[in-house]
Amino acid sequence: MTPLAKLLEAALFASARPVPTEELLALDPEASRAAVAAALEEIREHYDVEGHGVELTEIGGGWQILTRAEYTEAIERAQLAARPARLSAAALETLALIAYRQPLGRAEIEEIRGVSVGSVLKSLHERGLIDVVGRGEGLGRPLLYGTTPIFLEYFALRHLEELPRSDELAIALRAEPRAL
Amino acid sequence: MMEVPPTAGAELPGPASFVVELTDFSGPLDLLLTLIREEQVDIYDIPIARVAEQFLQRIRTLQLNEAADYLEMAARLLRIKAQLLLPRPEGDEGWDDPRAELVRRLLEYQQMREVVDVLERAGEERRNRFARAYLPQAAAPPESPLALSLSELLAAVDRILRVTKDPGVHDVVPRAIDVPGAIGVIRALLALRAHARWTDLVTRGAEPWQVLSTLLGLLEMAKLGECRVQQPRPFANVEITRDAASEAA
Numbered sequence: 552m553t554p555l556a557k558l559l560e561a562a563l564f565a566s567a568r569p570v571p572t573e574e575l576l577a578l579d580p581e582a583s584r585a586a587v588a589a590a591l592e593e594i595r596e597h598y599d600v601e602g603h604g605v606e607l608t609e610i611g612g613g614w615q616i617l618t619r620a621e622y623t624e625a626i627e628r629a630q631l632a633a634r635p636a637r638l639s640a641a642a643l644e645t646l647a648l649i650a651y652r653q654p655l656g657r658a659e660i661e662e663i664r665g666v667s668v669g670s671v672l673k674s675l676h677e678r679g680l681i682d683v684v685g686r687g688e689g690l691g692r693p694l695l696y697g698t699t700p701i702f703l704e705y706f707a708l709r710h711l712e713e714l715p716r717s718d719e720l721a722i723a724l725r726a727e728p729r730a731l
Numbered sequence: 732m733m734e735v736p737p738t739a740g741a742e743l744p745g746p747a748s749f750v751v752e753l754t755d756f757s758g759p760l761d762l763l764l765t766l767i768r769e770e771q772v773d774i775y776d777i778p779i780a781r782v783a784e785q786f787l788q789r790i791r792t793l794q795l796n797e798a799a800d801y802l803e804m805a806a807r808l809l810r811i812k813a814q815l816l817l818p819r820p821e822g823d824e825g826w827d828d829p830r831a832e833l834v835r836r837l838l839e840y841q842q843m844r845e846v847v848d849v850l851e852r853a854g855e856e857r858r859n860r861f862a863r864a865y866l867p868q869a870a871a872p873p874e875s876p877l878a879l880s881l882s883e884l885l886a887a888v889d890r891i892l893r894v895t896k897d898p899g900v901h902d903v904v905p906r907a908i909d910v911p912g913a914i915g916v917i918r919a920l921l922a923l924r925a926h927a928r929w930t931d932l933v934t935r936g937a938e939p940w941q942v943l944s945t946l947l948g949l950l951e952m953a954k955l956g957e958c959r960v961q962q963p964r965p966f967a968n969v970e971i972t973r974d975a976a977s978e979a980a
Contacts, residue, residue, distance in 0.1 A: 567863050608860075617860040632861045638854065640757040640847070647846035663839055666758035666800040706850055707857035720845050 552597055555582055556590040560616075563594075569613030569704060611703035612710060635705075645671045646680060646702070650714060654684045654695035672696065680705060759804035760840040762789060767837070774837060777830055779815055783808035807833070879965075887966050895939050908940050913948030921958060921973045929969035 552560070562578055563570055575587050582590075591614060595607040605616050618626065626632050638646070645668055649655050660668050675681045676696075684697035703710065756762040766785050772778055786808055790801045814829035879887075913932075920927050932945050949971065953960045959972045 564863065606860075610857075615862055617862055620856070620859040623859045623861070626861060632864060634858045637858070640761075643847045643850055643854075644757055644843055647843050647850055650850070651846060663836070663843060664758050665760040665804060665836070665840070705857060706853040707860075708853065714846070715849055717842075720842060 552593060553590060555579060555586060556593040556597070559587065559590050560594050563607070563614055563616050566615075569611045569615040571613040575614065608707070609709050610707050611700050615704075639671075641666070641668070641671050642675055645675060646698070649681055649696050650698050650702070650711065651717065653697035654687075655697075656687045656693040656695050658693060759786075759801045760837060761844075762786065762801070763804065764837060764841060764844075775834060777834070779808060779812045779830060783812050883966075890966075894933065894935055894937065895942060908944040908947065910944055910947045910951060913941075913944040914952060917945070917948055917952060917958070917971070921971070925973045927971045929971070932971075 558578055559575055562575065572584070572587060575591075576582065576584060591607065597603070598606050603619075604622055605618050608615055608617050610617075623634065627634060641664075644664055645660055648660050648663055652659070657668060657672060660672075672681070676683075679699055679701040681696045681702065682699050683694045685695045686692040687695050698711065702708075708714065756765065763782070763786060766782055766789065767774055767777060770778075770782065770785070772782070783805070787805055790798070790805065811829045811833060819826050917927075917932060920931065932949070933942050937945075949958070949960055949969075952958050956974055958974050961970045961972070962968075963970070
């Protein structure tokens with residue numbers, strides 16, 4: 552591998568979070584954007600072609616080294632790492648609405664889901680999947696929620712636009728997804 | 732907090748309790764959609780009487796009758812049923828189907844469920860791959876006072892005892908502390924100098940109430956943003972800086 556690819560590999564290995572391209576660029580002031588992109592491609596190919604247990608993934612607006620899915624069972628059995636608990640149906644429904652219609656207030660979510668969502672919003676907020684992004688007009692200036700980078704990471708999305716567009720769904724959604 | 736995913740054969744909730752997360756339904760709309768699917772009826776032409784009957788039946792067997800959300804939907808269904816029984820005006824023009832709002836909500840809910848499927852698949856894919864688990868260490872906490880040696884502690888106590896006069900005697904005074912007075916003194920000092928130290932404010936031989944007043948006054952001023960208070964290390968002299976920002980304001 553080229554020295555730049557090795558440097559990026561080391562940086563990605565050291566980081567617990569996906570590393571955005573901007574931060575990778577800062578590692579070597581000499582390196583151009585194209586050189587970093589080529590080095591990332593080199594790492595990815597290296598992992599894929601030579602058959603490594605990890606792979607390079609573009610995720611949540613950055614790059615991250617992840618273990619390959621086929622080793623998950625064994626790793627978890629050995630208790631070296633544990634998969635995060637699955638989100639409940641209530642949490643997923645709430646997240647789906649926020650992802651597509653953000654910024655979105657609690658009243659709108661409750662209207663669509665037909666149930667109260669106070670505790671679900673709290674737990675999503677605690678897990679860092681959503682955050683308060685503003686306040687709406689109207690009585691009490693309600694808090695408006697939006698998704699966070701952790702949301703993208705949790706669902707292995709590069710950006711929000713990777714979700715199916717509303718007109719690609721079997722039933723078109725009322726509102727277009729908005730970029731963060 | 733994580734809700735428990737619905738599990739087959741899970742214990743039925745007791746008669747006085749309901750836990751929606753433990754049921755197979757995530758809300759009244761979910762239940763309604765399931766009924767419509769089971770009955771294989773057209774969502775745009777819901778036989779309200781039958782569906783309402785089924786809905787009530789289901790929330791009874793689910794022991795969910797305490798759940799306000801489900802009861803609200805039940806009431807809504809019964810109201811639509813009643814509205815449908817009213818005679819329509821001559822000709823169908825100008826007649827609003829009372830089911831229209833329900834249909835709109837059901838469709839909207841169905842769209843959302845479709846997105847949920849997408850998210851569920853994506854989340855499952857990511858769940859099955861591990862990232863590095865290194866977590867950056869929290870910022871180092873300030874030096875703990877517990878790390879002090881006994882002699883340092885005694886020296887500190889000694890300093891306080893020497894500064895305060897006759898600490899053993901308790902005199903009950905009508906106005907034990909005078910915070911506004913202390914603030915006046917600190918303001919006057921800061922008006923002259925941009926920087927001051929604790930020892931400039933509290934002189935040797937100060938009464939305990941004076942020390943307290945000065946401390947409270949200082950904290951109050953720091954809260955108001957009139958000055959900044961810093962102590963480089965435990966028991967060091969407190970440095971007071973006039974806040975340039977508040978001056979400009």
